[in-house]
Amino acid sequence: MQNHQPPDHTNPLVRKIPLAIKLFGLLGAVGLLAAGFMAWRLSLQFDRGFDEYLHSMELRRLDDLSTAISDYYAEHRTWEHLDPPSWRRLQHQVNPNVKALEAAGVRVPLPEGPVGGPVVGQAGAPGPLASGRPDGPRKGGGLDPLNFGARCFLLNAQGRSVIGRPPPPAEELRRLGHPQWIKREIQFDGTVVGVLGLMPVRMSPATQGNAKTQPSAHEGDFLRTQHQLVINTVLWMGVGIVLLSAALAWWLARRVKNIQQVALQVAAGNFQARCQAQGHDELSELGRSIDLMASSLAANARAQQRWFGQIAHELRTPLSVLRGEIEAMQDGVRALSQTALNSLAQEVMHLTRLTEDMQLLSNSELGNLRVECQEADIVPVLQQAVERWQERFNAAGLQLIGENTQSLPMTCHFDTTRMRQILDNLLSNSLRYTDAPGVCELGLSQANSHDARVHISIADSAPGVDENDLSNLFQAMYQGHHKRQVKEGSGLGLAVCKALVQAQGGSITASQASQGGLKITVQLS
Numbered sequence: 001m002q003n004h005q006p007p008d009h010t011n012p013l014v015r016k017i018p019l020a021i022k023l024f025g026l027l028g029a030v031g032l033l034a035a036g037f038m039a040w041r042l043s044l045q046f047d048r049g050f051d052e053y054l055h056s057m058e059l060r061r062l063d064d065l066s067t068a069i070s071d072y073y074a075e076h077r078t079w080e081h082l083d084p085p086s087w088r089r090l091q092h093q094v095n096p097n098v099k100a101l102e103a104a105g106v107r108v109p110l111p112e113g114p115v116g117g118p119v120v121g122q123a124g125a126p127g128p129l130a131s132g133r134p135d136g137p138r139k140g141g142g143l144d145p146l147n148f149g150a151r152c153f154l155l156n157a158q159g160r161s162v163i164g165r166p167p168p169p170a171e172e173l174r175r176l177g178h179p180q181w182i183k184r185e186i187q188f189d190g191t192v193v194g195v196l197g198l199m200p201v202r203m204s205p206a207t208q209g210n211a212k213t214q215p216s217a218h219e220g221d222f223l224r225t226q227h228q229l230v231i232n233t234v235l236w237m238g239v240g241i242v243l244l245s246a247a248l249a250w251w252l253a254r255r256v257k258n259i260q261q262v263a264l265q266v267a268a269g270n271f272q273a274r275c276q277a278q279g280h281d282e283l284s285e286l287g288r289s290i291d292l293m294a295s296s297l298a299a300n301a302r303a304q305q306r307w308f309g310q311i312a313h314e315l316r317t318p319l320s321v322l323r324g325e326i327e328a329m330q331d332g333v334r335a336l337s338q339t340a341l342n343s344l345a346q347e348v349m350h351l352t353r354l355t356e357d358m359q360l361l362s363n364s365e366l367g368n369l370r371v372e373c374q375e376a377d378i379v380p381v382l383q384q385a386v387e388r389w390q391e392r393f394n395a396a397g398l399q400l401i402g403e404n405t406q407s408l409p410m411t412c413h414f415d416t417t418r419m420r421q422i423l424d425n426l427l428s429n430s431l432r433y434t435d436a437p438g439v440c441e442l443g444l445s446q447a448n449s450h451d452a453r454v455h456i457s458i459a460d461s462a463p464g465v466d467e468n469d470l471s472n473l474f475q476a477m478y479q480g481h482h483k484r485q486v487k488e489g490s491g492l493g494l495a496v497c498k499a500l501v502q503a504q505g506g507s508i509t510a511s512q513a514s515q516g517g518l519k520i521t522v523q524l525s
Helices: 012-016 019-076 084-094 096-103 170-175 217-267 282-330 338-366 379-395 416-433 467-472 493-503
Strands: 152-156 161-163 182-188 191-198 374-377 398-403 411-414 438-448 451-461 507-512 516-524
Touching: 019 084, 019 152, 019 182, 019 191, 019 217, 084 096, 217 282, 282 338, 338 493, 379 398, 379 416, 379 438, 411 416, 411 451, 411 516, 416 438, 416 451, 416 493, 416 516, 467 507, 493 507, 493 516
Parallel strands: 398 438
Antiparallel strands: 152 161, 152 191, 182 191, 374 411, 438 451, 451 516, 507 516
């Protein structure tokens, strides 16, 4: 029967791309996308932050100018004497650049020229189609780069212009998408005597909404410098990401390749290959798992070789006896008698038990060992086992004691037939290996009233088993350095017991008995 594998629809070009290239492309793409997104966010945040900074600086300067104008009105009690030189002088006093220079000892002369500049909607003003700016061209520079003075104006209490160019109507500003002007009331003795207004500086598209404006020369230079700085930073970051992605992809691909090579060697039968993984990440855990698998396969291979050798030995002995006796009968050396037939029958029975045990262990390994468990009282099963084996123990000079086997019923989950087989194997081992005179105790106990598990123990007298051999007693054909001499038997008895106990959901352990021999404990729930 042929095994048909599903067709591989993967693109051949994709299959030929090495893992390192795939990892490099993936990590590099993710890194570059992250860097690009970060650059976009930085640029956007910077534009917004820059506009907010300009707005806050102008509000502070407007508040200072409002204070200066309030002091002027308190001194003159009228706006009639507020001429262009006085207006420029007041603005000159609140200019932060002028304050900084004068604080450094530099005398700054008053600016000259017309007060204010064209404002959108007024006659002579180059509108948005002509200049591309709703507030007209900015001619500020030097000490007033944002042209703060040209955008300021003063209205009296009735809303008529005192000085500076007044703003256009609110409807015109909304139509052009320009921000509304900012105002500060000028009060004297609790009465509003005027309104100081300011047309806002251009805002960036990120914060302005639908205003279609262009930055001033100073603003544009500053923004371009900052944007170029962000671009350069992101470019260098991208180069670093590419190099780091290449190094990381090469490192990961090398580790995966090493694990792949070890796995291929193990698959080819080299169970000594090891990944020798270091670290605590998933690849290191995978490497250690493969090393553990290789160690288990190596141990299984050694056990298999030992198994074959011991099975061959176990089969060779009865077969040699059968062959010798049959040849002796054929040659007339030995007569065909009932005694000879009984001897042949014993050897055949030994071979039968050996093959049956091997079949049982094989089914257990395949998960095909059938058991029929049910809730029942375990005490009668133990009592029957003591009765079956009592005479044979007495004949061998040994004492078989059933401890607590006459107690109250103890219910647990087990297969009656398989349990009898387990007890027969364990008692047979004790009978075979215990020196006479000796004793074997079959015990039954329960942990406590809150623990429903039942413990069945078989403990015998000397000779015992070395501590190092206890954990290996349940391996098939195991021959350690224990003190018990190997006698007749298949060498599979304890392995069969373990398979049967585990099939019933229980556990079996070996320990040194207080009587000086071996203690086997079976736990059932």
